[in-house]
Amino acid sequence: MRQSYKIAIVFLIVMGFFPLFSNSSWLAVGTTFLIYSVVAFSQDIILGRAGAFQMGHALFFGLGAYATAILNVHFGVPIIYTFIPAILIPLIMAIVLAGPIIHLKGDYLLVATIGFNIIFIQVIQNDVFGLTGGPNGIFGIDVVRIFGVEFMSQTAIYYMSFILLTLTLLIMRNLDASKYGRAMFYINKDDIAAQSMGINVRYYKLYAFALGSAIAGAAGSMFAIQYSAVSPEAFNVVQSIMFFTIVLVGGSASLPGVLIGTFVMFVLPEIFREFATARYLVFGLAMILTMILRPRGIWPVKFGNIPNYLKKDTK
Amino acid sequence: MSDYLLEIKDVSKFFHGLVAIDDLSMKVKKGQIYGIIGPNGAGKTTLFNCITGLYTPEKGEIIWEGKKINGIAPYKIAELGILRTFQTIRLFSEMSVAENIMSGRHIKSNQKWYNGIIHTPSMKKDEKKNWLKVGELMDFFELSKYATTPAGDLSYGLQRRIEMARALAAEPKLLILDEPAAGLNENETIKLAQTIRKVRDQGVTILMIEHDMDMVMSLCEYITVINFGAKISEGEPSFVQDDPVVIEAYIGSDEDE
Ligand SMILES: Nc1ncnc2c1ncn2[C@@H]1O[C@H](COP(=O)(O)OP(=O)(O)OP(=O)(O)O)[C@@H](O)[C@H]1O
Ligand SMILES: [Mg+2]
Numbered sequence: 001m002r003q004s005y006k007i008a009i010v011f012l013i014v015m016g017f018f019p020l021f022s023n024s025s026w027l028a029v030g031t032t033f034l035i036y037s038v039v040a041f042s043q044d045i046i047l048g049r050a051g052a053f054q055m056g057h058a059l060f061f062g063l064g065a066y067a068t069a070i071l072n073v074h075f076g077v078p079i080i081y082t083f084i085p086a087i088l089i090p091l092i093m094a095i096v097l098a099g100p101i102i103h104l105k106g107d108y109l110l111v112a113t114i115g116f117n118i119i120f121i122q123v124i125q126n127d128v129f130g131l132t133g134g135p136n137g138i139f140g141i142d143v144v145r146i147f148g149v150e151f152m153s154q155t156a157i158y159y160m161s162f163i164l165l166t167l168t169l170l171i172m173r174n175l176d177a178s179k180y181g182r183a184m185f186y187i188n189k190d191d192i193a194a195q196s197m198g199i200n201v202r203y204y205k206l207y208a209f210a211l212g213s214a215i216a217g218a219a220g221s222m223f224a225i226q227y228s229a230v231s232p233e234a235f236n237v238v239q240s241i242m243f244f245t246i247v248l249v250g251g252s253a254s255l256p257g258v259l260i261g262t263f264v265m266f267v268l269p270e271i272f273r274e275f276a277t278a279r280y281l282v283f284g285l286a287m288i289l290t291m292i293l294r295p296r297g298i299w300p301v302k303f304g305n306i307p308n309y310l311k312k313d314t315k
Numbered sequence: 316m317s318d319y320l321l322e323i324k325d326v327s328k329f330f331h332g333l334v335a336i337d338d339l340s341m342k343v344k345k346g347q348i349y350g351i352i353g354p355n356g357a358g359k360t361t362l363f364n365c366i367t368g369l370y371t372p373e374k375g376e377i378i379w380e381g382k383k384i385n386g387i388a389p390y391k392i393a394e395l396g397i398l399r400t401f402q403t404i405r406l407f408s409e410m411s412v413a414e415n416i417m418s419g420r421h422i423k424s425n426q427k428w429y430n431g432i433i434h435t436p437s438m439k440k441d442e443k444k445n446w447l448k449v450g451e452l453m454d455f456f457e458l459s460k461y462a463t464t465p466a467g468d469l470s471y472g473l474q475r476r477i478e479m480a481r482a483l484a485a486e487p488k489l490l491i492l493d494e495p496a497a498g499l500n501e502n503e504t505i506k507l508a509q510t511i512r513k514v515r516d517q518g519v520t521i522l523m524i525e526h527d528m529d530m531v532m533s534l535c536e537y538i539t540v541i542n543f544g545a546k547i548s549e550g551e552p553s554f555v556q557d558d559p560v561v562i563e564a565y566i567g568s569d570e571d572e
Pocket of ligand 1: 330335353354355356357358359360361362402
C-alpha cells in the first residue's frame with residue numbers, strides 16, 4: 001500500500017479517538033480542522049491535481065453553507081435533506097461558472113475565479129430576495145435530526161465531520177487510481193502532450209471543478225451545522241486565498257501535505273491564540289520560506305502509484 | 316475507400332503572414348514507413364502539428380481514411396488513431412514511467428465518470444487490463460526496471476523510448492515520430508530502427524521526420540523532401556538521395572547530414 005494511504009489511516013485513527021482526550025473547546029477546533037481539511041482536499045482536486053488556478057473556492061464552500069442555511073431557516077427543510085442541494089448547487093454552479101472560462105490559463109483563470117468570489121460576496125451581502133440575511137448572515141440553523149434523534153452535542157457534530165472527511169479521503173484514493181484522476185495529472189503536467197494522447201482537457205478540468213465544488217459544498221453544509229449560523233466573511237476571497245495556500249504550502253496532490261497545510265493554516269493559529277497578531281507574522285514568514293525552500297510543498301506528492309505486479313523488475 | 320490512410324492536399328499554413336507550409340501535398344499508404352526530410356526550419360514539425368490538430372491549416376485538406384480532419388481538436392485526432400511523439404520530448408516528467416505510458420491507454424479505457432469516485436468490478440477489470448498492457452509495452456521497450464522512476468530523471472534515449480511506448484499504448488493506426496533518433500548514440504539509433512520496423516510489422520503505419528540520413532534511407536520506403544515549406548522532391552530513397560534538387564537544398568542550407 002502507498003505510504004500516503006498508511007498515513008491517512010493513522011491520521012483517521014488518531015482523529016477518531018481525539019474526542020476522548022479533549023474538552024469541548026478543543027473539540028470545536030478539531031471539528032473546524034476536519035471541515036477545513038475537506039475543503040482543502042476539494043481545492044486540491046482542482047488546483048493540485050487538475051492544475052487549475054482556482055482562487056475562488058470559498059464561493060462553493062459558501063454555496064453549500066448558504067444552501068443548508070436558507071433551506072432550513074426559511075423553508076423549514078430538515079438539515080439532513082439540505083445536504084443534497086448543498087452538494088448539487090455548488091456542483092451545477094461550478095459547471096455553469098467554470099465552463100466559459102475553463103480554457104483560461106494560470107493567472108487569467110485565477111483572476112476570473114476571484115471575480116466570481118467577489119460577486120458572490122456582494123450578492124449575499126445585499127440580502128437577495130431577502131434570503132441571505134445581508135452582512136449579518138443567517139442565524140438559528142437547526143440541529144441534525146435523524147428519526148427524531150437530535151445530534152446536537154459538539155461530539156456528535158465532530159463525528160459527522162469525521163465521517164465527511166473519511167468519505168472525502170476515500171474519494172481521493174479512488175480518484176488517484178482511476179482514468180479520471182490520472183487524466184487530471186496529465187493535463188496538469190503537460191496539456192499539449194495530454195491532448196495528443198486523446199485527453200479532452202476541457203472535460204476533465206470541468207470534472208475536477210464539479211467534483212471539487214460538490215465536496216466543498218458538503219463541507220459548507222457541515223460548517224453551517226457546526227456554527228448554526230452562516231455569514232459572508234467566512235466565504236470571502238481571503239478564505240479562498242487560504243485554501244489555495246494550504247494546497248501549495250502543504251504539497252499539491254499530496255494527502256499528508258494537504259493535511260499538514262490545513263493544520264498549519266487553521267489549527268496552529270488556534271494553538272498560538274495568546275500571541276495574537278504576532279502569529280500571523282510568523283505564518284506569513286513560514287509561507288514565504290516554504291515556497292523558497294520547498295517549492296513543491298512541505299510534503300510533496302510522490303508519483304509511481306502503480307500496481308505491484310508491474311514492479312517486479314524495479315531496482 | 317482509397318488505399319491511402321492519410322492524404323495531405325494542398326495544405327498551407329502561415330505564421331504572421333509568413334508561409335511555413337506552402338501548398339504541400341502527400342499521400343501515406345497503409346503499412347508504409349514514410350519519411351519526411353528537409354533542412355532546419357523547413358516546416359516539417361509544423362506539418363505534423365497540422366495533422367495532429369495542434370494547428371489548423373489556412374488552406375487545403377487533411378484526409379484521414381477518406382474523411383477531412385483539419386480543424387478537429389487534437390484529442391479527437393488521437394481518438395481516430397493518430398498518435399505522435401515530440402521533437403522536444405514532452406513527457407509528464409514528475410510522473411513514473413509506467414504512469415506516463417498509462418496515459419496512452421486513456422482512449423482505450425472505458426471507465427465512466429462515477430468511477431473517479433466509486434470503483435466497480437468492471438472498472439477494476441478495465442484498470443487491470445490497461446496496466447497489464449503498460450507492462451507489456453515496458454517489456455517491449457526494456458523499460459520495466461524503471462517502472463516507478465520519474466520519467467524526467469532518465470536519460471534522453473530512455474525518454475525517447477518512453478514517448479514511443481506511450482504513443483503505442485493507444486494502439487494507433489498511424490504513429491507519427493518527430494526526429495526519434497535526435498540525441499541518440501549509434502547503438503541506440505540502430506535499435507530504434509529495429510523497433511520501428513517491428514512496430515510497423517505489427518500493422519502500424521509510420522510517418523517520421525528524421526535528420527539521420529543513414530537511418531531514413533535504410534528504413535523509409537517513401538520520402539518527401541520539404542524546403543521552405545514546399546515539397547521539392549519525393550520518391551523512394553534511392554531516387555531522393557540522388558535528386559539534384561535535394562542535394563542543392565542541403566548544400567544551400569549548409570547542412571552536412
Ligand atoms: N508557433 C509558431 N509561431 C510562429 N512561427 C512558427 C511557429 N512554429 C513554427 N514556426 C516557424 O515555422 C517555420 C517552420 O518551423 P518547423 O518547426 O516546422 O521546422 P522544422 O522543419 O521542423 O525544423 P527542424 O528541423 O529544425 O525541426 C520556422 O520558420 C519556424 O520559425
Ligand atoms: Mg522540427
